[in-house]
Amino acid sequence: MNQPVLATHNLSVGYHQRRGQSRSVLQNLSLTLANGEFVCLLGANGAGKSTLIRTLTHMQAPISGSITINQQPLQQLSQAQLAKQLSVVLTDRLQVSNLSGYELVSLGRMPYTNMFGSLNQHDHQVIRWALHATNSDDLAQRLLNEMSDGERQRIMIARALAQEPAVMILDEPTAFLDLPRRVEITSLLRKLAHETGLAAIMSTHDLDLAIGSADRLWLVLDDGSVECGTPEDLILDGRLAQTFRKSQLHFDQQRGGFRSHSKPIGKVQLSASGLDGQWMQHALERYGYQVIASGQADCPHIQQLEHNRWQIEHQPCATIGQVLAYLGHA
Numbered sequence: 001m002n003q004p005v006l007a008t009h010n011l012s013v014g015y016h017q018r019r020g021q022s023r024s025v026l027q028n029l030s031l032t033l034a035n036g037e038f039v040c041l042l043g044a045n046g047a048g049k050s051t052l053i054r055t056l057t058h059m060q061a062p063i064s065g066s067i068t069i070n071q072q073p074l075q076q077l078s079q080a081q082l083a084k085q086l087s088v089v090l091t092d093r094l095q096v097s098n099l100s101g102y103e104l105v106s107l108g109r110m111p112y113t114n115m116f117g118s119l120n121q122h123d124h125q126v127i128r129w130a131l132h133a134t135n136s137d138d139l140a141q142r143l144l145n146e147m148s149d150g151e152r153q154r155i156m157i158a159r160a161l162a163q164e165p166a167v168m169i170l171d172e173p174t175a176f177l178d179l180p181r182r183v184e185i186t187s188l189l190r191k192l193a194h195e196t197g198l199a200a201i202m203s204t205h206d207l208d209l210a211i212g213s214a215d216r217l218w219l220v221l222d223d224g225s226v227e228c229g230t231p232e233d234l235i236l237d238g239r240l241a242q243t244f245r246k247s248q249l250h251f252d253q254q255r256g257g258f259r260s261h262s263k264p265i266g267k268v269q270l271s272a273s274g275l276d277g278q279w280m281q282h283a284l285e286r287y288g289y290q291v292i293a294s295g296q297a298d299c300p301h302i303q304q305l306e307h308n309r310w311q312i313e314h315q316p317c318a319t320i321g322q323v324l325a326y327l328g329h330a
């Protein structure tokens, strides 16, 4: 892995309480983030993701330990120095204002401008680059209060990019977006990391997107630790399943998603392959059947005849819906 641009050293994060006591939420974290790396931060509700993000972005002091960016301790950086190294995109629904896209992105240049905020030629170049890199050229002259949530999120990422930071940290940037926009923003962050060398961390509840796009995951476990690795390694060694072990869900290692723990309502034998077989199995499991290979037990047998044509106990069915109806799920 490249040299880490951001690192935590025995970091504990949490809250200072009355009478000098403190409550740590996550303990002894030694995390690293490299240039050009896109990391997704995952964990159950209340696990500590936002607390970690607030601490990494210097909005809240650590309980103990330290954070370095390019080997410099975070607390030794001035606000202006920090803003050149680290940019933040927060989760809140964006404040609607009558700034244009261009004006908003130009705010990202503040750490570099003089006390009057005058933009020079280079600043304008960087603003145009940030707009282009986030596919937001068409948003430059549009007013923020006339943009959709997805467009506003893209322009906020452009603003963060215009800071020319080494690290970008995003707290649930896709929370209010529909699926296509969530995929778009996640792919954009991955592309920016890989093409510009930006190190990016995004917290999310979107497991599928995180598994499908992150170079590595940081998994917040319920014992206050954070596990790191590629999504595939964390699935294979069971650590992803452990993240949500307190919920009534179990992680399906084969298909990479969580399923509810309910007991199977019965067994069915399935003789089918390819996409048809996969979706028939999906439908049967959705109703709580345990699907087994044919010839193994005395239970209903579903056979694929041709593309989405089935037979169950000698009864031909033209769709998966008809098979389910035969089983009593009309």
Ligand SMILES: Nc1ncnc2c1ncn2[C@@H]1O[C@H](COP(=O)(O)OP(=O)(O)OP(=O)(O)O)[C@@H](O)[C@H]1O
Pocket: 015, 025, 043, 044, 045, 046, 047, 048, 049, 050, 051, 052
């Ligand atoms: N200001 C605060 N003072 C004290 N405790 C807090 C504060 N904010 C959050 N907590 C507690 O810290 C723990 C972690 O909360 P945090 O918001 O970091 O979780 P999260 O993983 O971001 O959750 P979610 O996915 O629901 O946003 C929780 O037990 C929460 O109740």
